[in-house]
Amino acid sequence: MTTPIDANPIDDWPIDDTTAIAPVPRLDPAIPVDAAPATALAELEAREITAWFGNHKVLDRVSLTMPAGGITALIGPSGCGKSTFLRILNRMHELVPSARLAGEVLLDGEDIYDPGKRLIDARRSIGMVFQKPNPFPAMSIRENVLAGLKLTGTKMRGSDKDLLVESCLVKGGLWNEVKDRLDAPGGGLSGGQQQRLCIARSLAIRPRVLLMDEPCSALDPTSTRVIEETMLDLAREVTIVIVTHNMQQAARVSDQCAFFLAAQGQPGVIVEHGDTTAMFQGPQDPRTYDYVNGRFG
C-alpha cells in the first residue's frame, strides 16, 4: 500500500534533526504522569517499506521486526538509508516535503500509518534521540526534562513534576550528577550529560519505543560507555532501535542487527539481519562479513 503523506499537523516543529527536539506528543492532561500505569513493552514491525525523496528511491521493500524489550542496531555504510528508515518508524520522514513511502509500520500489530491513526499518537509512543545533543540551553535541567509536557500544555501538580523529573533523570543515568543543580541551565552540562538529558526528556512522555540516531557519535569514549549502560538499563522498559557506525558499539549493546546496503545507484535494502553475535561471528552473506570486519564502509 502506498501511504499518503498528510499535511504535517505539528507544523511549528523544526525539521533539522541536528537542532530540533523530537516532536513531543500530548499526554492526556487528566492523567497525572506519575500515576499513569507503566506501559507494556511493545514490538515494532516494519513491513515492505519503500521510501522516496522526490523520484529518488532510497529504500526498497525493507522488512524488519524489532522485538519488544530488545535493542536492534541498524548498521551499514553511509547513504544506505538507515536514518531514513529510522525516521519512518515514528513518522518523521513525512516532515520532508518531497518524501513519500509505501509499506506499514506496526506498533504491537497496529499500523501507525493507518489513516485512522493520528500522527501525534505515533510520536507519543515512539520517541527519538538525535546524533547531536539538543537540550534547550537556556532552560534549566528540570525544565528540559519537563519540556515535552510544557509544549503540549499538560498540567501537572508540582510534586508530580518532581517525581517525573527524578525518575526520568534516574532512567537517563544522569540523576546522581545533577540532583543538586536541577535549576542550572541544560547548556552548562558536558556533551555526554546533555545527551543523557535528552534521553531523560524523551522518556518524560513515556514512549514505548526509543529511536536513537547515532546518539554517541559526538561523544568521547567515556560518555559513550555511560550512554551504552543507560541503553542497556532502559531496554527493560522500552524497545530500542539504534543507528550506529560503531561496530563495537553494535556488538556491545544490541541483541539483533540489521545490515543495510545500497548498491551503486540503487535503493537501500537489508542484506542480512539476526542475532548480533551470529551476525558478527558467522554472517551468512560475504558482504556482511566484509562490513562488520571493516573491509568497507
Ligand SMILES: Nc1ncnc2c1ncn2[C@@H]1O[C@H](COP(=O)(O)OP(=O)(O)OP(=O)(O)O)[C@@H](O)[C@H]1O
Ligand atoms: N531530506 C532529504 N532529501 C533528499 N534526499 C535525502 C534526504 N535525506 C536523505 N536523503 C538521501 O537518502 C539516501 C539515504 O540517506 P540516509 O541519511 O537515510 O542514509 P544513512 O544510511 O543514514 O547515511 P549516514 O550513515 O551517512 O547517516 C541518501 O541518498 C541521501 O542522500
